Every structure is written in structure tokens, then in C-alpha cells.
Amino acid sequence: LVPQENAMTTYPPPAGGSIPPPPPPPPSNTIDFAKAFTFWMKDPDWLSKTIMGGLFSLLGLLIIGNFFVVGYLARLARNVAAGMENPLPAWDTLGEYFVEGLKLVLAALVYIIPFILAVLVIVIPAAMLENTGAEDLGGGLASCGICLIVPLALLMTIVLPAAYTLGAIHRSAAVMFDFKRIFQFIKVNAMNYVLAILVYLVANSLSQVGVVALCIGIFWTAFISLIITVWAFAETYRLSPVK
Amino acid sequence: MGIRRDVPAVAGQVTAEGWLVSALLAATAAVVVGTALLVTAAIAAGASEWWQLPFRLLCHGLAERSFELGGAVMPICARCTAIWSGLLFGSLTVLPFLRRGWRIRLDILLLLVSPLLIDGLTQAFGWRESTNMLRALTGFVAGSSLAWWALPEVQRIGVENLKRLKFETVTREAGGP
Numbered sequence: 001l002v003p004q005e006n007a008m009t010t011y012p013p014p015a016g017g018s019i020p021p022p023p024p025p026p027p028s029n030t031i032d033f034a035k036a037f038t039f040w041m042k043d044p045d046w047l048s049k050t051i052m053g054g055l056f057s058l059l060g061l062l063i064i065g066n067f068f069v070v071g072y073l074a075r076l077a078r079n080v081a082a083g084m085e086n087p088l089p090a091w092d093t094l095g096e097y098f099v100e101g102l103k104l105v106l107a108a109l110v111y112i113i114p115f116i117l118a119v120l121v122i123v124i125p126a127a128m129l130e131n132t133g134a135e136d137l138g139g140g141l142a143s144c145g146i147c148l149i150v151p152l153a154l155l156m157t158i159v160l161p162a163a164y165t166l167g168a169i170h171r172s173a174a175v176m177f178d179f180k181r182i183f184q185f186i187k188v189n190a191m192n193y194v195l196a197i198l199v200y201l202v203a204n205s206l207s208q209v210g211v212v213a214l215c216i217g218i219f220w221t222a223f224i225s226l227i228i229t230v231w232a233f234a235e236t237y238r239l240s241p242v243k
Numbered sequence: 244m245g246i247r248r249d250v251p252a253v254a255g256q257v258t259a260e261g262w263l264v265s266a267l268l269a270a271t272a273a274v275v276v277g278t279a280l281l282v283t284a285a286i287a288a289g290a291s292e293w294w295q296l297p298f299r300l301l302c303h304g305l306a307e308r309s310f311e312l313g314g315a316v317m318p319i320c321a322r323c324t325a326i327w328s329g330l331l332f333g334s335l336t337v338l339p340f341l342r343r344g345w346r347i348r349l350d351i352l353l354l355l356v357s358p359l360l361i362d363g364l365t366q367a368f369g370w371r372e373s374t375n376m377l378r379a380l381t382g383f384v385a386g387s388s389l390a391w392w393a394l395p396e397v398q399r400i401g402v403e404n405l406k407r408l409k410f411e412t413v414t415r416e417a418g419g420p
Contacts, residue, residue, distance in 0.1 A: 094397070
């Protein structure tokens, strides 16, 4: 009987030295779906940063807290776009967060103007017509309203994240209205953009757990879902061939 | 090269950040608790229960898990009432913390919040049913300690910013970059 270790055959290395290591895989151009949900936990201070984020979200009940959160998310988007390993920013420059958040929120409000107009011009008159007996006319007008509002809502769901991302990364609310650039960004990164929207939908659904568990927990889970969503859209920008 | 001089102490001074966020937290908590009490009183006086509806955005408001006042059920549960009251209490009593630079450590905060999590999650998983007194006690402790941790943290950030600002001013005056 041959001992086991002696039975093993070793082959000499090929001529010319040792085997070269395999080349590293080419960098992926698709956003990492799993990383979107885990990146924030890799930050050494993730717990204190997210507790603080939840607290500012909570202050959003009086509206003002939202500006801090939006400003914070804008910095996060820039960090992700710059390829930082731990992109979660510290809660250090509250004044800057507030001012930038205010600008971005005001710019986003402009996007809502078509909705307000649609409600004022179509939905309210339709309801008034129905109440005054002109039900056919009111119903027709309401149908027109739905035909206008639904596509507008869809368009906003698609356009607004890109507008926010570009506005945050370029530190300019004016970029949020550069529609040529926005549509080009969406078109060039269509695949990643759809993935980012998917990340948003999943993160948003998961964040509802907060309200089921401890009511007030929704502020923290909603904040985390925002972080995840912003990472996905900013990562789309980072991987984009067109900036 | 910048010249770093001794930065004047900021101990005893509450920074703008500290004041602002403390005031905001106190105001938010006061609005939630105050309107909840007001709505309860109005319903007890005969107002419609529809007034409770906006609170559904914040809390489930199950009657068996909520306090009763004057025969009317509060629109937010006992745990939420206590957490918001704790946040209010914490933000109103945090001033000595801010002035003296005290802050509770993150691990202590987690320790103080853990009874709330244990109480809430064991109930959510259906392992046991809590009582309103326990919900209120754990919620109040968690809310207060969250304010006592977060607001001094904001104050620390404010102090850091103030020091940086003073350093930059000193550097500029000394002809530095």
C-alpha cells in the first residue's frame, strides 16, 4: 500500500516561471443591487449617522427638518458619484445642508405646479359641475383630468429622481430644469435607471416595516430607504458614460 | 501654513445649532402631544372621531393600546404618546447637558432604548402582550434618552464648527492661506 501523501502527484510549473494570476474582472457597468441595501452599514459610524438622520426626518413633521435631510442626501449623492468608499456624510455642516435642501425642495415644488394647475382647472370644476346637476359634462371633464394627471404623475416619477440627482451632484437647482440633460441622462443609463427605480420601490416597501413595529420607527426606516434610493441614483450617475 | 492659536473655550455656551435643533425637537414633540390631547378633549366633548384620522399617518392608534382621557381614546397609542412626551421632556431638560458639554454615550443610549425595542418587538412577534404602563415607561425613557444623546451631539457639531470658524479667522488675520 502506498501512503496517501506519497500517492499524490505534483506537476512541475510550466516553463517560464509560475502561473500568472488571472486578470481582474472588468468593472461592471450595472449598479450593484445588493450593495445598495448594505453600503450604509459598512460605515464605521453608520449607527449614529442614521439615528441622527431619523431625528431630522422626525423634525420634518414641522417641514423645516426636511430641508436638512434633503441637503444631507445631496451631499451623499456627491460622495457616491465621487466613488467614495464610505459615502455616508457626517451631520456636521447643518447650515449648508439646510440651504442646499431648501433650494432643491423649492426647485422640486416647481415640478408640482402642473398638478396644481390640473386640479384647479379640471378636477375642481368637474366636481362642481357634477354637484350642480351637469353630471355628464362633469364626468367627461373628470375623465379628461384623469387622462392628464396619470401621464403627468408617471412622467414625474421618471423625471424627478434624475432631476434631483443631477441638481444635487452639480450643486445647482437650475440643472433640475435642464430637461435636455435630464432626458439624455435617463436615455443613456436606461438599464441602471430602471434598476434604481426598482431599488427605490423595494426600499420604500421595506421601510413600511417601521410603522408596523414601533410607529415612530417609520422615521428611521424611511430615512434609510432614502439613503438607499439616493445611492442607487448617484451610482447610476457614477457609472454613466455621459456626465 | 496656518497658525493654530489656542481657541477660546466655548464651554458654557450653547451654539446656534444646539439651540435650533433643541427648539425644533421640542416644538415638534409639543405639536404632536398637544394636538393629540386637544383632539382627545374635543372628542370627549362631542366632536367627531374623524379628527383622529390625521394621526393615522403617525400611529395605528389601536384603542386597546391607547390611553383614555375623559372617556375618549387618544388618537396615538400609549407608546407613541410616551415617546413623544419623552422627546419633549428630553429637549426641555437638555440645557445643562449642552452648557456643560455632557452627553450620554451611544452604547448607553442603546441600553436605554433596548427595553422599548424588547417590549415592542416581542409584542409585534406575538410572543406576549404588553401593558399600557410598560409601553409608557419604556417609551418615555427611550424618548428622553434619544433627546439627551442627539442634542448634545448637535451641540458638539456646533462647537466643532465654531472652533473651525475661529481657527480660519485667526489664520486669515495672521496672513495665512
